[in-house]
Amino acid sequence: MGQPRRLRVGARQYPRAVSPSEVSPSRFLELLDEHDRDAIHAVGRVQRYERGAWIMRQGDAGDSVCVVLEGRARVSVDTADGRTVVLVVLGPGDLIGEFEALEGVRTRSASIVALEPMDALVMRGSAFLDYLLAHPAASLALVRSTIRRLGAADRRRVGRTAMDASYALAKFLVEMIDRGRSADRTGVEVEVPLAQHELASLIGVSRNSMVRALSSLRSLGLVATTNQTVRVLDAAGLQQYVQSPPAAAGRPRAPDTWTTRDR
Numbered sequence: 001m002g003q004p005r006r007l008r009v010g011a012r013q014y015p016r017a018v019s020p021s022e023v024s025p026s027r028f029l030e031l032l033d034e035h036d037r038d039a040i041h042a043v044g045r046v047q048r049y050e051r052g053a054w055i056m057r058q059g060d061a062g063d064s065v066c067v068v069l070e071g072r073a074r075v076s077v078d079t080a081d082g083r084t085v086v087l088v089v090l091g092p093g094d095l096i097g098e099f100e101a102l103e104g105v106r107t108r109s110a111s112i113v114a115l116e117p118m119d120a121l122v123m124r125g126s127a128f129l130d131y132l133l134a135h136p137a138a139s140l141a142l143v144r145s146t147i148r149r150l151g152a153a154d155r156r157r158v159g160r161t162a163m164d165a166s167y168a169l170a171k172f173l174v175e176m177i178d179r180g181r182s183a184d185r186t187g188v189e190v191e192v193p194l195a196q197h198e199l200a201s202l203i204g205v206s207r208n209s210m211v212r213a214l215s216s217l218r219s220l221g222l223v224a225t226t227n228q229t230v231r232v233l234d235a236a237g238l239q240q241y242v243q244s245p246p247a248a249a250g251r252p253r254a255p256d257t258w259t260t261r262d263r
Contacts, residue, residue: 026148027093029067031141040067040138043131044123049073049114051193055096058111063125066096071118072176074198077110086202088153089115089176089194098142101125115193165205165213171242172203173223177235190232199230217241 029037046069049055056062058078068090075087087110090096096112099105123131132139163171177190194202200210214230217223222238224231232238 026145026152027091028095028141028145029069029093031145032138036135036138036141039135040123040131041121043127044121047120047122049118049120051114051116051118053114053118055112055114055118055120056108056110058108060108061106062097062108063101063106064122065098065101065125065128066120066122068092068094068096069119069121072115072193073118074113074115074194075110076113076198076201084201086194086198088149089202095142095145096120097125098128101128116191165203165209166216167242168203168205169199169210169213170217170222170238172199173230173232174235174239174242177232177238190235192230192232193228194230195228196225196230 029040032040044065044067047066049071055066055073058076070092073090073096075090076084077087078084090112097108100108132142173192176192196210196214197207200207203210205213214223214225217238218225220237220241222232222234222241224233
């Protein structure tokens with residue numbers, strides 16, 4: 001057996017950045033074979049949502065299930081103390097409302113808003129269940145996509161203890177733009193339509209930490225911001241940023257000098 005790996009005391013251990021080619025398909029639609037994809041398209045109808053449209057509201061009654069075809073949506077919950085917590089951003093191939101259909105619950109557990117013009121395949125919950133019963137491989141795809149989504153959420157939570165805010169933000173932005181893009185992304189501009197407080201909630205850092213993180217990435221020419229949108233100016237440069245050692249890529253300070261005040 002090899003020697004145990006030594007960790008330098010006081011150094012932050014940054015999770016290795018994963019390239020797009022290493023990521024297994026994780027979204028429901030992309031896990032289906034051609035036959036099952038055709039079958040689910042026959043079950044539902046395509047509906048268009050404009051940017052800002054409510055797809056579902058927390059507490060409302062409903063049992064429909066959606067499959068995102070184009071665009072992205074924000075999932076959030078309102079807490080008892082009046083805060084809104086952003087849970088995840090869904091994109092093409094992701095399911096919406098499947099948990100309520102599977103559990104037979106008609107009350108929505110979260111609110112979902114279109115972040116940009118979005119097309120979705122919409123069907124009744126009962127029709128979705130019938131589809132799963134008739135297509136066992138699709139049921140397995142649902143289990144796999146759920147496991148991988150939960151795994152990604154777990155990695156994000158673990159990463160909060162090992163990443164500074166600028167690195168966590170950069171890694172999230174890379175995840176947002178990797179899907180469906182070519183390996184050569186030099187000069188490509190990508191808009192991430194999330195406000196700064198929504199990004200802070202999603203990544204799990206304070207608003208002040210998010211402001212500092214955005215300032216760091218702006219100073220490197222990687223992003224530009226408004227109050228409601230982050231625009232990635234150099235996607236390839238951002239990918240290089242998250243793959244570089246913590247002391248590289250022009251980071252303002254060495255990670256082992258960061259204090260708990262930065263988190």
